[in-house]
Amino acid sequence: MEITLALLKPHVVRNVYAFREIKQIIQQNFTILHTKEVLITKELSEHFYAEHKGKFFYNRLVTFMGSGPCHAFVLQSKGSIAKWRELMGPTKVFKAVYSHPDCIRGLYGLSDTRNACHGSDSEASATREISILFPELNINQLTAIDSNS
Ligand code: GDP
Numbered sequence: 001m002e003i004t005l006a007l008l009k010p011h012v013v014r015n016v017y018a019f020r021e022i023k024q025i026i027q028q029n030f031t032i033l034h035t036k037e038v039l040i041t042k043e044l045s046e047h048f049y050a051e052h053k054g055k056f057f058y059n060r061l062v063t064f065m066g067s068g069p070c071h072a073f074v075l076q077s078k079g080s081i082a083k084w085r086e087l088m089g090p091t092k093v094f095k096a097v098y099s100h101p102d103c104i105r106g107l108y109g110l111s112d113t114r115n116a117c118h119g120s121d122s123e124a125s126a127t128r129e130i131s132i133l134f135p136e137l138n139i140n141q142l143t144a145i146d147s148n149s
Helices: 010-014 016-029 042-048 058-065 080-088 093-099 104-108 123-133 139-148
Strands: 002-008 031-038 070-077 117-119
Touching: 002 016, 002 080, 002 123, 010 016, 010 070, 016 070, 016 080, 016 104, 042 058, 042 123, 070 080, 080 104, 080 117, 093 104, 104 117, 123 139
Parallel strands: none
Antiparallel strands: 002 070, 002 117, 031 070
């Protein structure tokens, strides 16, 4: 068992149909340990996406993430990190639409910035990202439960 962070970006949270469909995919594939709507301020977004600072899309990305509420999930399943990333599909929406048309980004992505969702790419990222968006949780306890289950 493994935990990961899934984050639905503002334009899919605003779209009732898209949100419901993606939530259904999540429920079919994972145990939802925690979930909440979260308004990601520019400051929080800059911290969350710090590894991309300086890249050409960084300002666009951190501004977009604060344009409305996001929805965050702490998900658990066997191989949850790879599984959620596979369900999301490629980062680039153009590629997603053509090579993986049924993936979440292929269906609900509008552009590379507005590519519908985020998922942690490693155990270390999952721990870091869950700590940032769910500061009220005890991450050590969560990861201990994770490795014991
Ligand atoms: P992810 O793990 O698939 O989300 O991809 P990354 O960690 O590489 O990038 C984080 C986010 O930055 C992505 O989800 C995109 O929204 C954005 N991003 C990455 N590459 C590009 C790009 O080439 N152009 C634009 N506009 N945004 C990008």
